[in-house]
Structures are given as C-alpha cells and as structure tokens.
Amino acid sequence: MSTSDTHRTHGIDDSVLAELTRLRESIDNIDAAVVHMLAERFKCTQQVGLLKARHHLPPADPAREARQIARLRQLAETAHLDPAFAEKLLNFIIAEVIRHHERIAVEPDTTDTPTNRTHNTPDTPPGAPRP
Ligand SMILES: O=C(O)C(=O)C[C@]1(C(=O)O)C=C[C@@H](O)C=C1
Secondary structure (H helix, E strand, C coil), X not given: CCHHHHHHHCCCCHHHXXXXXXXXXXXXXXXHHHHHHHHHHHHHHHHHHHHHHHCCCCCCCHHHHHHHHHHHHHHHHHCCCCHHHHHHHHHHHHHHHHHHHHHHHXXXXXXXXXXXXXXXXXXXXXXXXXX
C-alpha cells in the first residue's frame, strides 16, 4: 500500500495530501542540500587534517571551536533557530572531524576520505559528550 493509499484509507482530504506532498518535496530538497554541503565541508576539513598532520599541529583547536560556536549561536538566533540545537549540531560535526584528523595523523598516507568512509560512522547523537 502506498503512502497516499494509506492516507486515503484514513480519510485524509486530497488537498491536505497535496500540501503534505509539496512540503515533503521541499524537505527532500533541503536534506539533499544539507548532504551536499556537509560533503563539501568534509572535503575542506580533510585538507585541514592533512595540513595539521604534516605540520604536527593538534587535531582539535578549542579556541577556534569557541569562536565558531559563538558565531553559529548568533546566526541561529537571527534565523529563529534554537541556538542550543545549532551548538549541538556543530559539536557533533566537529567531533567527527577531529576523529578524522586523529586518523590522518596516524595514517597520513591513507587515500580514504571522510565522505566515503563507512567504518567510522558516528554513533552518538548530537549533544552527546565527545569521546
Ligand atoms: O579549523 C580547524 O582547525 C579544524 O580542524 C576544523 C574544525 C571544524 O570542523 O570546523 C575541526 C576541529 C577543530 O577543533 C576546529 C575546527
């Protein structure tokens, strides 16, 4: 049974269904954009990881992170997005980047990229403490 069949069975009006479908199409587009933007971000951080490894710089830079969090919280407030959520999301992404940096530091010659890696998938939700 398709989604629309299910809704029809439950008596949902066609106009409601059309509105739901329209909104879901936009959500799918936004989710695709998020994936593409994250892929580009990880391409950049991969380069940062290589640079840091080559020059023996530490994987994490807490001072930089503090500036990013302050900036993102401000942007979130302006955009009417929960700043705490924005902070959790950034921390989640950065924790993954730092894992990649640490891996590059011990395996600098790896051709593996963060975006195609499947064995190092984060398993902690946004907001969980950094391991
Ligand atoms: O800017 C850096 O130094 C990075 O390594 C990138 C990045 C990030 O993902 O934005 C990741 C780890 C650092 O702690 C700070 C920022």
